[in-house]
Amino acid sequence: MSDNTKDQILDFVRARYPQADIDESQDIFALGFVNSLFAMELVMFIEKTFDITIPNDELKIDNFRTANTMAELVGRLTPARV
Amino acid sequence: MTTLAEIAPDTLQVTDRTSARAFVDTHIAPYADAYDRQGRVPEELLERMTAAGLWAPFLPREAGGAGMDLVTLGEVHEEVGRGCSSVRSLLTVHTMVSWAVQRWGSPAQRERWAPALSRGDVLAAFCLSEPGAGSDASGIATNVVARNGGWTLNGVKKWITNGQRADLFLVFARTATSIGAFLVPRNTPGVEVTPIEDMLGTRASLIAEVSFRDVALGPDALLGPSGFTAGMVLTGTLDLGRYSVATGSVGIIQAALEACAAYASRRTVGGSLLKDLPLIQAKLSDMVTDARAARLLVAEAGRLKDAGEASTIMATWVAKYFASTAAARHASEAVQIHGANGCSPDYPVARLYRDAKVMEIIEGSNEIQRITIAGQAEREII
Structure with missing residues (x-):
C-alpha cells in the first residue's frame, strides 16, 4: 500500500493526539490512545477518505493497531483499478 | 419542497x-x-x-x-x-x-x-441504562455467556423509553471480552417488562424496566462485530440518539418561543401588553437567538453525518450540549413569562419545563458532554 495512505492515516491520528510521537509501525492500542469514540472516528475517517466500507469481519483489532496494518486493510478493500 | x-x-x-x-x-x-x-x-x-x-x-x-x-x-x-x-x-x-x-x-x-x-x-427500544449504570456504560452488569452455539442473557435494564410498547430490544451486555449489542424480541421467554410511571418529564414515552432472566438467544442475536469494535456499535448508536435529542431540544425552544409570543401578545400588566415590556422582550430575543444557534449546530452535525465525516461525532456532542441547556433555560423562562398560569396544566410551558430537564440527562449527561468536549479542545487547541 502506498506511503500516501499511511501518511493520511498518520496525519489523522496525530491530529487527534498531537502530543504523541507516533510512527507507522507503532501500536496505537499499546500506547493507550484508543477508546470507543476514537475507534468510531477512525473507522469513519478510513471509510470516507478511501471510499471503502469495512465489513464486520474486518473490524478486528489487529487491522487497526498501526498505520501499516490500516493501510494494508485499505489495500485489501480497495477495488483494483485498470 | x-x-x-x-x-x-x-x-x-x-x-x-x-x-x-x-x-x-x-x-x-x-x-x-x-x-x-x-x-x-x-x-x-x-x-x-x-x-x-x-x-x-x-x-x-x-x-x-x-x-x-x-x-x-x-x-x-x-x-x-x-x-x-x-x-x-x-x-x-x-x-x-x-x-x-x-x-x-x-x-x-x-x-x-x-x-x-x-x-x-x-x-424498537434501546436498552443500555441499568439501576446502577447510566452515562457510565462501562458499569453495566447485564451479561451474556456463550452457550449451546448461542447466548444466554441475564440482567435488568432501567429507564427504557418505549419499553412498554417495543417489540424489539437492542440490549447492551457484557461479554467475556467487551460490551456487545444483542437483538432481543420482546416475546422471547425470560423477558419481563415493568412500566415506570410518574416520571418528571417525557411522561408519555412508555418508559419501563426490562428484565432478562436466562434468556436464550440464537447466534444471530449479536449485532455487529465482537471484540474491540463492539464498543463502536454503542458509540455510533448513541451518536444518532444524541443527534435526535439535540433536534428535539431545538423543538422545545421553538415551542417555548411560540407559546410565549402568543401569551405575551394578549396578556396585559398595568395596562401594557407583556410583549411591550423590555424585560419580556429580552427573554423572547434570547429564545429567538438560541433557537437559531442551536438549529445551526444541529444542521452542521447532520451535514457532517450525511458526508460521512468523522467530525460529526464531536459536532453532535456540541449541538446536544448547547441545545439541551438552552432548552432547559428557555423553558424555565417560558414558565416565568406565564407566571402562575405557567405553573398550571392550562398552558403547555409546564410540560416543556419538565421535558427540557430530561434533555440535559439523557444520551449522555451534560457533565459527560462537557468532559468530552473539553477533552477534544485540549487535543485540538491546548
Whole structure:
C-alpha cells in the first residue's frame, strides 16, 4: 500500500493526539490512545477518505493497531483499478 | 419542497420539515398535554405515524425506507419535538435501533428486521441504562455467556423509553471480552417488562424496566462485530440518539418561543401588553437567538453525518450540549413569562419545563458532554 495512505492515516491520528510521537509501525492500542469514540472516528475517517466500507469481519483489532496494518486493510478493500 | 396548501394532513406522508410541521400541528401538538397527563402516547397516534412513514425514513429504499438524509431527518425530529417530547423520544430510540441494524447488521439481520422497522410493524427500544449504570456504560452488569452455539442473557435494564410498547430490544451486555449489542424480541421467554410511571418529564414515552432472566438467544442475536469494535456499535448508536435529542431540544425552544409570543401578545400588566415590556422582550430575543444557534449546530452535525465525516461525532456532542441547556433555560423562562398560569396544566410551558430537564440527562449527561468536549479542545487547541 502506498506511503500516501499511511501518511493520511498518520496525519489523522496525530491530529487527534498531537502530543504523541507516533510512527507507522507503532501500536496505537499499546500506547493507550484508543477508546470507543476514537475507534468510531477512525473507522469513519478510513471509510470516507478511501471510499471503502469495512465489513464486520474486518473490524478486528489487529487491522487497526498501526498505520501499516490500516493501510494494508485499505489495500485489501480497495477495488483494483485498470 | 411541499407547501402547506398542498397537504391533506390526514393522509400526508412526512417527507420534510413542512409536512412534518403539518402532521405535528394536526395530530400531536393539540393532544400533547393530554398524553402527558395520561402518561402514555396512544396507539392511535403510533398507527398514524406508521401511515405517515415517520418511523425510519432514513433507511435506504431497498430496506423499505425513503432514503431521507440526516439533515432532513433532524428537521423532522425537531418538529415532532416541538409538538411533544414524549413522541419524539419514541422516534429517537426507534431511530437508534433501526440505524444500528442497517449499519452493523448482517445481511440476514437486515433482511429480517429493517423492512419491519421501516414500516413501523416492529417498534424498537434501546436498552443500555441499568439501576446502577447510566452515562457510565462501562458499569453495566447485564451479561451474556456463550452457550449451546448461542447466548444466554441475564440482567435488568432501567429507564427504557418505549419499553412498554417495543417489540424489539437492542440490549447492551457484557461479554467475556467487551460490551456487545444483542437483538432481543420482546416475546422471547425470560423477558419481563415493568412500566415506570410518574416520571418528571417525557411522561408519555412508555418508559419501563426490562428484565432478562436466562434468556436464550440464537447466534444471530449479536449485532455487529465482537471484540474491540463492539464498543463502536454503542458509540455510533448513541451518536444518532444524541443527534435526535439535540433536534428535539431545538423543538422545545421553538415551542417555548411560540407559546410565549402568543401569551405575551394578549396578556396585559398595568395596562401594557407583556410583549411591550423590555424585560419580556429580552427573554423572547434570547429564545429567538438560541433557537437559531442551536438549529445551526444541529444542521452542521447532520451535514457532517450525511458526508460521512468523522467530525460529526464531536459536532453532535456540541449541538446536544448547547441545545439541551438552552432548552432547559428557555423553558424555565417560558414558565416565568406565564407566571402562575405557567405553573398550571392550562398552558403547555409546564410540560416543556419538565421535558427540557430530561434533555440535559439523557444520551449522555451534560457533565459527560462537557468532559468530552473539553477533552477534544485540549487535543485540538491546548
